[in-house]
Amino acid sequence: MAWQRKILRVDLTKGTCTAEPLNMDWAQDYLGQRGLATKYFCEEVDPKVDPLAPENKLIYATGPLTGTMASTGARFSVITKGPLTGAIACSNSGGYFGAELRFAGWDMIILEGKSPIPVYLHIENDKARLLPADEIWGKSTWDTEAILKKKHHDPLTRVSSVGRAGESQVMFAAIVNDLHRAAGRSGVGAVMGSKNLKAVAVRGTVGVGNLRDPKGFMQATVAAKKVLADNAVTGQGLPKFGTQVLMNVINEMGALPTRNHRDVKFEDANRIGAEAMHEKRPTDGRANLVTNQACFGCTIACGRISKIDETHFSVVNKPEYWGASGGLEYEAAWALGAATGVGDLEALTYANFLCNEDGIDPISFGATVGAAMELYDLGLIKESDVGFPLLFGSAEVLTKLTEMTVNGVGFGKEIGLGSKRLCAKHGRPELSMSVKGQEFPAYDSRGIQGMGLAYATSNRGACHLRGYTVASEVLGIPVKTDPLVTEGKAGLVKAFQDATAVFDSSGLCVFTSFAWTLADVQPQLQAACEGDWSMEKLELVGERIWNLERQFNNAAGFTHKDDNLPQRLLSEAVKEGPAKGLVNGLDKMLPEYYALRGWSKEGVPTLETTQRLGLSA
Amino acid sequence: MTSPQTVRLALKLYASLADFLPLEARKNNRLPLELPLGTTVGQVIAQHNLPLKMCHLVLVNGVFIPPQERAGWTLSDDDELAIWPPVAGG
Numbered sequence: 033m034a035w036q037r038k039i040l041r042v043d044l045t046k047g048t049c050t051a052e053p054l055n056m057d058w059a060q061d062y063l064g065q066r067g068l069a070t071k072y073f074c075e076e077v078d079p080k081v082d083p084l085a086p087e088n089k090l091i092y093a094t095g096p097l098t099g100t101m102a103s104t105g106a107r108f109s110v111i112t113k114g115p116l117t118g119a120i121a122c123s124n125s126g127g128y129f130g131a132e133l134r135f136a137g138w139d140m141i142i143l144e145g146k147s148p149i150p151v152y153l154h155i156e157n158d159k160a161r162l163l164p165a166d167e168i169w170g171k172s173t174w175d176t177e178a179i180l181k182k183k184h185h186d187p188l189t190r191v192s193s194v195g196r197a198g199e200s201q202v203m204f205a206a207i208v209n210d211l212h213r214a215a216g217r218s219g220v221g222a223v224m225g226s227k228n229l230k231a232v233a234v235r236g237t238v239g240v241g242n243l244r245d246p247k248g249f250m251q252a253t254v255a256a257k258k259v260l261a262d263n264a265v266t267g268q269g270l271p272k273f274g275t276q277v278l279m280n281v282i283n284e285m286g287a288l289p290t291r292n293h294r295d296v297k298f299e300d301a302n303r304i305g306a307e308a309m310h311e312k313r314p315t316d317g318r319a320n321l322v323t324n325q326a327c328f329g330c331t332i333a334c335g336r337i338s339k340i341d342e343t344h345f346s347v348v349n350k351p352e353y354w355g356a357s358g359g360l361e362y363e364a365a366w367a368l369g370a371a372t373g374v375g376d377l378e379a380l381t382y383a384n385f386l387c388n389e390d391g392i393d394p395i396s397f398g399a400t401v402g403a404a405m406e407l408y409d410l411g412l413i414k415e416s417d418v419g420f421p422l423l424f425g426s427a428e429v430l431t432k433l434t435e436m437t438v439n440g441v442g443f444g445k446e447i448g449l450g451s452k453r454l455c456a457k458h459g460r461p462e463l464s465m466s467v468k469g470q471e472f473p474a475y476d477s478r479g480i481q482g483m484g485l486a487y488a489t490s491n492r493g494a495c496h497l498r499g500y501t502v503a504s505e506v507l508g509i510p511v512k513t514d515p516l517v518t519e520g521k522a523g524l525v526k527a528f529q530d531a532t533a534v535f536d537s538s539g540l541c542v543f544t545s546f547a548w549t550l551a552d553v554q555p556q557l558q559a560a561c562e563g564d565w566s567m568e569k570l571e572l573v574g575e576r577i578w579n580l581e582r583q584f585n586n587a588a589g590f591t592h593k594d595d596n597l598p599q600r601l602l603s604e605a606v607k608e609g610p611a612k613g614l615v616n617g618l619d620k621m622l623p624e625y626y627a628l629r630g631w632s633k634e635g636v637p638t639l640e641t642t643q644r645l646g647l648s649a
Numbered sequence: 650m651t652s653p654q655t656v657r658l659a660l661k662l663y664a665s666l667a668d669f670l671p672l673e674a675r676k677n678n679r680l681p682l683e684l685p686l687g688t689t690v691g692q693v694i695a696q697h698n699l700p701l702k703m704c705h706l707v708l709v710n711g712v713f714i715p716p717q718e719r720a721g722w723t724l725s726d727d728d729e730l731a732i733w734p735p736v737a738g739g
């Protein structure tokens with residue numbers, strides 16, 4: 033049990049909503065959420081599909097522990113083929129939406145085709161219908177949520193929607209739920225917009241009660257919560273400082289990509305990190321950070337809620353932005369800040385509000401602005417192209433470009449292409465700091481070598497959340513390894529990738545892995561789910577999911593040549609700090625990684641590997 | 650001028666360890682120090698009463714110093730000694 037055993041198939045072309053039984057054989061092989069939805073996706077969608085064509089599908093998927101009493105059981109994923117990358121896309125979000133979808137009795141929603149008119153999907157327990165989106169098309173995600181709650185006379189309706197960026201198919205458009213939680217990466221919002229689907233609004237009162245062993249589950253979740261509470265990171269560090277605590281750590285290490293990876297240290301890092309968010313402002317005597325916030329059922333509560341200084345230039349005439357809202361997480365603060373050279377915390381918070389309000393991925397957006405600033409610096413983008421000089425470090429430029437990108441006006445349309453297309457257009461494709469078209473997050477892989485391999489082999493393009501070796505190389509979780517060497521990193525990356533695939537398929541948040549290992553997750557899954565969920569099985573499931581995603585990408589046309597890094601990271605040595613003189617040693621790690629994975633030299637899973645994992649060759 | 654008998658360096662304390670800094674140093678998380686030549690990382694930690702359990706991530710000029718090396722790690726002029734309690738992000 034644990035699964036609701038029911039999926040909702042929505043044919044947007046025909047306007048139909050149909051309930052189907054969940055394929056329980058597949059659930060035993062792929063668990064749920066990321067893994068199970070990827071299985072459905074690979075079975076149903078041609079890997080060569082144009083991501084923005086009606087033939088692409090978009091799957092909302094929960095895990096068997098989503099909506100249960102397990103800590104962090106809030107998570108759901110959106111699976112599709114990403115327009116930014118052309119690879120499998122899987123974007124994970126928290127908040128309250130995923131749990132509500134399960135309370136309504138569903139494991140998954142498969143959205144296919146394209147609606148002839150803008151619509152939204154309304155779900156109330158087993159009743160699901162498509163309704164015209166007249167009142168919400170053209171509106172932000174914030175307005176959409178407010179309008180739908182009012183329209184359906186239910187403040188507990190949970191809404192996941194695209195803003196204007198998704199409607200206009202910005203290549204890194206996100207899908208936002210609960211105001212500031214997002215399925216953020218790879219342009220999943222553009223796929224939703226391409227289908228004329230504005231939002232999914234759900235209200236569920238059925239609950240999740242079908243656990244295999246309720247008493248055992250209660251015991252397992254209580255024990256696991258104690259581990260989180262007793263751990264200094266998940267019990268104290270994350271609630272108080274959030275992910276933003278990393279800003280100064282990574283900067284001190286000389287691994288904070290700055291100004292489009294030209295530098296590895298940002299002189300203003302201390303003005304935009306966690307400590308700065310706690311600092312009282314001279315203007316109003318208040319701190320940027322108002323409080324922390326938890327997703328459904330989470331006992332960590334790492335989320336940031338912030339309030340912008342009302343006298344700051346970005347909002348002085350915009351009282352609508354004076355309230356408290358989703359504040360900066362580390363990746364967003366890095367991309368909007370260090371990647372562009374902007375050290376103004378209030379400007380970054382405003383830009384982040386806009387990213388949430390109209391649904392764009394702040395990582396890809398900020399990194400693309402950084403790339404555009406470098407192109408301007410090199411004289412390849414002119415002031416006349418933009419309307420103002422694109423200077424590194426200008427908070428005014430950052431806030432203006434954010435407004436232009438979410439509204440799809442002027443040069444904002446070019447930023448909306450993402451850095452790969454933008455840099456190619458201006459004749460310098462190598463200046464896009466991306467892998468498979470997706471921009472890097474906040475770690476320079478010359479100073480944290482394992483991350484270079486993690487980025488190069490990530491199935492959804494450059495990403496930290498597919499194999500977060502930073503935990504080991506920087507933070508010492510579970511054991512400290514040397515960030516400057518390549519030895520041992522192939523095995524480390526594989527282990528992180530496979531374990532993360534299990535977390536992402538369970539309904540739990542990967543941040544628990546700062547305190548939990550799979551051995552803490554296993555008893556919770558075993559008590560909740562029928563079947564064998566031993567450690568051996570979980571390890572196999574994680575590896576199977578990783579290989580299935582890889583097979584999809586290979587069939588979509590990716591090859592080992594795409595497991596690569598931009599030339600800058602492979603040939604321009606770091607100028608200062610511990611990594612001085614180093615480039616990333618991808619060539620030393622990749623062959624070992626392929627061998628450990630059981631892949632050919634061309635990066636294709638061998639017959640032996642596919643047979644061992646029960647995958648079709 | 651640094652006298653030949655002393656070293657000048659900076660102690661940087663972050664996250665909840667910032668509470669161990671004097672008020673004026675908290676804004677930048679940075680306290681300049683002049684210490685006798687030969688002072689070790691372990692001695693600075695002890696002098697500032699930093700609980701050992703909270704000295705999780707100890708970096709000198711960005712390089713991690715493992716717990717067993719802290720007592721013997723001698724600090725030099727212009728060193729930046731940065732310390733965090735157990736933290737993580739993503």
Ligand code: SF4
Pocket residue numbers: 104106126127325326327330331332333334335541542543544
């Ligand atoms: S740890 Fe943070 S992101 Fe994860 S579920 Fe909890 S509040 Fe949400």
